[in-house]
Structure formats: C-alpha cells, structure tokens
Amino acid sequence: MEGVDVLPWIGGVYEGCCYPDSEKWRKRFVSSIVELLQAHPRLAGIHVNIEPMPDNNKGYILLLKEIKSSIPAGKIVSVAAYPPPTRWHPYPDVHWGKNYYFEIANEVDQLAVMMYDTSIRLPKIYQKLMSDWTREIIPWCGNTQVLLGVPSYDDSGVGYHFNSVENLENSIRGINAGLSKFKELPKNYSGIALYCEWETDETEWMFFKEEFEKK
Structure with missing residues (x-):
C-alpha cells in the first residue's frame, strides 16, 4: 500500500x-x-x-x-x-533502565515500547504511569524514533494484565497527559503502536480516532 x-x-x-x-x-x-x-x-x-x-x-x-x-x-x-521497572513489577528480565535505552537507541532506527503487563489494578495509577513513562522514555532515546505501545488485547486470567485497567482508553489518556508536559512535541516521538490490531473492536477504534488521531 x-x-x-x-x-x-x-x-x-x-x-x-x-x-x-x-x-x-x-x-x-x-x-x-x-x-x-x-x-x-x-x-x-x-x-x-x-x-x-x-x-x-x-x-x-x-x-x-x-x-x-x-x-x-x-x-x-x-x-x-521494555519499559522501566516499577514498584509493582520490578523484574529486570522484562524492564530496561536508562543506560540500556541509550545503548539500544544507538544501534536501531526505532523503538516500540511495550507499555503494558504492569500488574497494576487501578486505572488512575496506570494512567499516571503511562504519563511518567512517556516523559522518561522519549528523551532517553535521543534522536531515535519512539513508538509508545498501547494495549488492546484480552489476556484475562493472568496476574500481570487486567483488561479493565490496561486498555486503549487509559493508556492513551496517560500518554496524552505525558506529552502535554513537554514544551514542544519531541521530534523523535513517532506516535503509538497498538497491540494488537486483530483484537481491537469498533468501540476502541472510535476512541482511538477521537482521542488520538485528532489531537
């Protein structure tokens, strides 16, 4: 295409x-x-x-x-x-720190950050974390392009992902809040990476178009 x-x-x-x-x-x-x-x-x-x-x-x-x-x-x-570690999910096998981001960004053209599977159970806390990660990760990558990964999948029954918390609405609201803290939109910010398209329903696409594409 x-x-x-x-x-x-x-x-x-x-x-x-x-x-x-x-x-x-x-x-x-x-x-x-x-x-x-x-x-x-x-x-x-x-x-x-x-x-x-x-x-x-x-x-x-x-x-x-x-x-x-x-x-x-x-x-x-x-x-x-991988996003930075948190108090809810501190495990170094699935979280990267600032120095490793710098190393990775020097070797690639683009990073798509998986900003989900956090174990968080409260929507407002997840939104705040998405905002914080947005403001942390984008500068860590220097001039390398960054896509912020958002969840639209159903992993019911696992202990690290709760659909009522980690969803398109909460993630995009958090990202928008984080982006609003920059004086200017960072040049290396390329948008979001939606995971996964094949599980995204019509209501989610409508929210995406209203709250992300138009802002």
Whole structure:
C-alpha cells in the first residue's frame, strides 16, 4: 500500500529459540534477515521482538549491531522495547533502565515500547504511569524514533494484565497527559503502536480516532 512501511515481526523466546549471547546463533539469525530482505526488497526493514530480554544484555547489543551492518542501507531496524521497572513489577528480565535505552537507541532506527503487563489494578495509577513513562522514555532515546505501545488485547486470567485497567482508553489518556508536559512535541516521538490490531473492536477504534488521531 502506498505510504505504508511494512516491517516483518521477527524473533521469539529468549533462550528458548533465540540465543543472542551465541555468536553462532547470531550469525544464522542475521543471515536469515539478509535473505528475507533480498527476497522481498519492498520491505522497509525488520522489527525484532525477543521476549523476555534482560536489562543490560550485551549479546542483544551485538545482535543489533550485526543486523544493522549487514542489511541494505536505508532499511529500518526496529525493536520491541521494555519499559522501566516499577514498584509493582520490578523484574529486570522484562524492564530496561536508562543506560540500556541509550545503548539500544544507538544501534536501531526505532523503538516500540511495550507499555503494558504492569500488574497494576487501578486505572488512575496506570494512567499516571503511562504519563511518567512517556516523559522518561522519549528523551532517553535521543534522536531515535519512539513508538509508545498501547494495549488492546484480552489476556484475562493472568496476574500481570487486567483488561479493565490496561486498555486503549487509559493508556492513551496517560500518554496524552505525558506529552502535554513537554514544551514542544519531541521530534523523535513517532506516535503509538497498538497491540494488537486483530483484537481491537469498533468501540476502541472510535476512541482511538477521537482521542488520538485528532489531537
């Protein structure tokens, strides 16, 4: 489609099928990416999503360096990024600190931050966290483009995601509040990344158009 950049979503489970600390595995993974982009030159680049990905993992930095240096010039390298730790969910295997953001941002063209699965049970607290993360993460990425990931999926029954709290309405209200604190909209802010389109209903799309697209 004209005006649409397509980035295939690649990756997998850390130390399940993805081993960024292994030079041999990285070489195979990078080679498969190069082959994919050569076979489909209309692709704009790739989006790497390896979950979980521990804070300060050096193998991942090496992987991103090797991808960027191997693919054709001008192709986008995007990554699924983890938000900072919180008192509700402090675990370093699924949260990144400021220094790691700086390292990752130096190796890629775009970060899509997964701002959900927080274990928070109160909507106002989640909105406040989204606002705080918005103001923290965007500056941490320097000139690298940032998409703020928002939830529109149903993961009922798990202890880290509550649909009545982590939803499109609360996340967008929080992001808008955070963005309003900047004197000017940061140049590296690219918008939001909605996860996931295939579970987003008509009511959610209407809210998205009213509260995000028009603001």
